[in-house]
Amino acid sequence: MMEGDEERALAHTLTAWFERHRRDLPWRRTRDPYAIWVSEIMLQQTRVDTVIPYYQRFLGRFPDVASLASAPLDHVLQHWQGLGYYRRARQLHAAAEQVVADHGGVFPNTVEGLRALSGVGPYTAGAIASIAFDAPAPLVDGNVARVLSRRFGIWDDIKQGRTQKELWRIAGDLVRQAAPPGAFNQALMELGATVCTPRSPKCEQCPLAADCVARAEDAVDRLPVVGAKKAPRTVRLVAAVVTHERTQRVLLAQRHADGLFGGLWEPPMVEGDDLETTRGQLGRLGAPPSVELREVGEVTHLLTHRRLDVTVARAHTARAHRLRKPSEPYVQLRWTDPAEVALSTLARRVLETADQPQERLF
DNA sequence: AACACGGGGTG
DNA sequence: CACCCAGTGTT
Numbered sequence: 001m002m003e004g005d006e007e008r009a010l011a012h013t014l015t016a017w018f019e020r021h022r023r024d025l026p027w028r029r030t031r032d033p034y035a036i037w038v039s040e041i042m043l044q045q046t047r048v049d050t051v052i053p054y055y056q057r058f059l060g061r062f063p064d065v066a067s068l069a070s071a072p073l074d075h076v077l078q079h080w081q082g083l084g085y086y087r088r089a090r091q092l093h094a095a096a097e098q099v100v101a102d103h104g105g106v107f108p109n110t111v112e113g114l115r116a117l118s119g120v121g122p123y124t125a126g127a128i129a130s131i132a133f134d135a136p137a138p139l140v141d142g143n144v145a146r147v148l149s150r151r152f153g154i155w156d157d158i159k160q161g162r163t164q165k166e167l168w169r170i171a172g173d174l175v176r177q178a179a180p181p182g183a184f185n186q187a188l189m190e191l192g193a194t195v196c197t198p199r200s201p202k203c204e205q206c207p208l209a210a211d212c213v214a215r216a217e218d219a220v221d222r223l224p225v226v227g228a229k230k231a232p233r234t235v236r237l238v239a240a241v242v243t244h245e246r247t248q249r250v251l252l253a254q255r256h257a258d259g260l261f262g263g264l265w266e267p268p269m270v271e272g273d274d275l276e277t278t279r280g281q282l283g284r285l286g287a288p289p290s291v292e293l294r295e296v297g298e299v300t301h302l303l304t305h306r307r308l309d310v311t312v313a314r315a316h317t318a319r320a321h322r323l324r325k326p327s328e329p330y331v332q333l334r335w336t337d338p339a340e341v342a343l344s345t346l347a348r349r350v351l352e353t354a355d356q357p358q359e360r361l362f
Numbered sequence: 363a364a365c366a367c368g369g370g371g372t373g
Numbered sequence: 374c375a376c377c378c379a380g381t382g383t384t
Contacts, residue, residue, distance in 0.1 A: 043379040050370065084368025121381045141379045189379055303368055
């Protein structure tokens with residue numbers, strides 16, 4: 001058999017399947033590299049259904065790379081609030097400036113050129129190169145890793161560097177025999193997203209079932225192999241929601257650009273669980289002294305690597321005190337309307353909890 | 363190689 | 374509740 005025949009057959013089968021079963025997604029209605037880039041950044045570790053409304057709003061407000069590059073970062077963050085991994089928004093903005101400044105507003109069309117953009121790693125570079133420019137560039141994401149590990153019976157931990165290297169090699173062998181490469185890469189991911197799912201895969205609908213090693217060995221539910229994950233650490237916090245009585249503005253703090261919820265605003269939070277200590281800590285943060293905090297509720301927020309148990313305390317003040325420069329993790333304090341700034345989902349939930357009317361216990 | 367980084371859908 | 378998602382950058 002000629003070298004590459006098996007790859008060519010698989011690629012053809014999968015691409016043909018994709019033509020019949022592809023979902024109609026907003027970013028599949030364009031060949032604009034900018035729009036495809038935005039979608040790929042949003043889709044990092046984020047599901048299609050979550051991304052769609054964000055993508056629509058974002059493209060409406062920032063229709064091209066120039067409009068994104070010239071927009072204030074705060075506006076970009078506001079359109080990102082709730083999506084998570086906020087560093088992506090900052091890097092997207094920085095990369096837009098890169099494209100305008102270094103490439104005259106024209107997107108790079110090679111993997112190497114794309115890789116140089118902030119926030120574009122090996123996956124995203126392969127995605128843009130293949131989907132927007134039809135370059136025969138491979139890509140491996142969670143879906144592709146799952147499909148390939150099952151189809152070829154790969155029993156090594158897919159998180160390991162060596163296994164990843166092997167997966168990228170296979171993906172490369174396949175995409176080089178595919179036409180067009182962009183459709184093939186999307187087909188691979190689409191299969192993983194809709195048929196070759198992590199649990200309860202629909203093997204009876206799978207175009208690759210006949211040649212699937214995992215299927216043949218009745219091992220579909222044991223592949224891919226993924227190493228054990230660490231349990232998230234629990235952190236106890238107190239959030240202080242201080243409202244200015246006349247204006248109803250709230251004391252909000254902006255987080256440092258690096259780290260958790262980078263660049264977003266929230267009611268000041270300090271580690272710990274007792275209100276007395278919190279009051280002192282707030283002073284250290286530059287907040288008004290001696291506000292009377294009253295506990296009004298509890299919010300539990302789950303992240304991949306953290307569990308945040310937040311006690312929500314509320315206070316009112318008659319005067320909007322002059323604010324000092326806060327200490328870490330905050331960079332600035334402001335009396336503001338929460339609707340006017342970018343909030344994390346945690347901050348939103350804290351504010352909602354503080355807004356609930358207090359019920360008497362009896 | 364390990365870790366930080368959000369949020370939500372799914373079984 | 375556990376799992377994991379169209380990953381990247383830092384340490």
